[in-house]
Amino acid sequence: MLSAFHPKLLRANFASLPPPDPTSFQDRTYIVTGANTGLGLATAKNLVALSARRVILAVRSQARGDAAVHLIEQETGRQGVAEVWLLDFASFESVTAFAQRVDLEFQGERLDGVVCNASVAMETWETVKGVEMDVMVNVLGTFLLSLLVLPRLRSSARTTGQEAYLSIVTSGAGFFEKGTLEQIKEKGVLDLVEELSREGAEMGYCITKLMQIYAVRELAALLPDDESGVVIDMVSPGLVYTDLDRHGSLATKLSLKVMRAFMGRTADVACRTVLHGVSAGREAHGKYLSECLIKEDFVPEWVKDEKGREMQRWVWGCIVRHLEAVEPGCLGKALGR
């Protein structure tokens, strides 16, 4: 088991992060989810500062989005680049409406990168439409959006001749969950989403981060970048000073406070890892990125070996079954088949 104090993870938090290449983002267009605060806001602000043409802040509150745009404009001196589009991952209708807007507004327009950054870390039991909230936001909402924007990312890459990016902000905390999914699968569970949404089930942010890691690896394997022009990757930003623990218990908040004081990064520095995720080049496809580097060696063997690949296909199958029920044919359209 890889714990929070594993030397690799500890060292990763102390690595200094190189500033982004200013030419990589010039005149490009990006969507950043959860961009009203924390890492998403820092990423959107830096994209604007790095001369992006258009940065869409995909957020669930107009007022929080407007405040973020105001701050970005003040701090970068660039007006009219950042804009707010509403998106709530706790609602499939909101995700599909957002994706329809992307489809319409980006017809014939470049879309260089979608950063799926928004996540929640719940410690109290909450469900939406029968799905546990972390699973809904971090997994189903995130991958429904991912599948629905892939056709536009593919067409952008085709038109511009430059790779487009789908980058998922995940966490090495997923690797703390060795054994959890195995135990569930070995019980003969058919539907992981339903199982994790059963009251009293094992719950948690870290499980959803492991599900994201498996899902990115499988989706990238299904859609090779040389076929689509889209680099699908995942980024671990390290421990960051944000409000991610807002739903946490006092004990969680206190322990994170201590850990952040010891090895936390500011969002402004940590977002360099996210910017790397949307500029890392073809070799990043399907890979785990950390410290602005491809860090496949951080992915444990139990994820990469044959049993891990079998788990990956199972997790992905469980996710896709739910997404196809919401939007029939979404996987085929995403893959262009």
Ligand SMILES: NC(=O)c1ccc[n+]([C@@H]2O[C@H](COP(=O)([O-])OP(=O)(O)OC[C@H]3O[C@@H](n4cnc5c(N)ncnc54)[C@H](OP(=O)(O)O)[C@@H]3O)[C@@H](O)[C@H]2O)c1
């Ligand atoms: N902070 C860390 O130490 C750390 C470490 C590893 C990985 N990460 C990852 O970094 C990413 C960003 O997290 P953060 O630390 O910046 O946390 P944060 O400050 O809590 O930001 C989370 C963002 O997600 C949005 N969000 C939550 N539920 C949503 C929903 N239903 N629909 C749409 N947006 C929703 C939030 O919007 P509202 O403000 O409206 O709630 C907020 O904009 C996450 O994927 C997280 O897993 C963070």
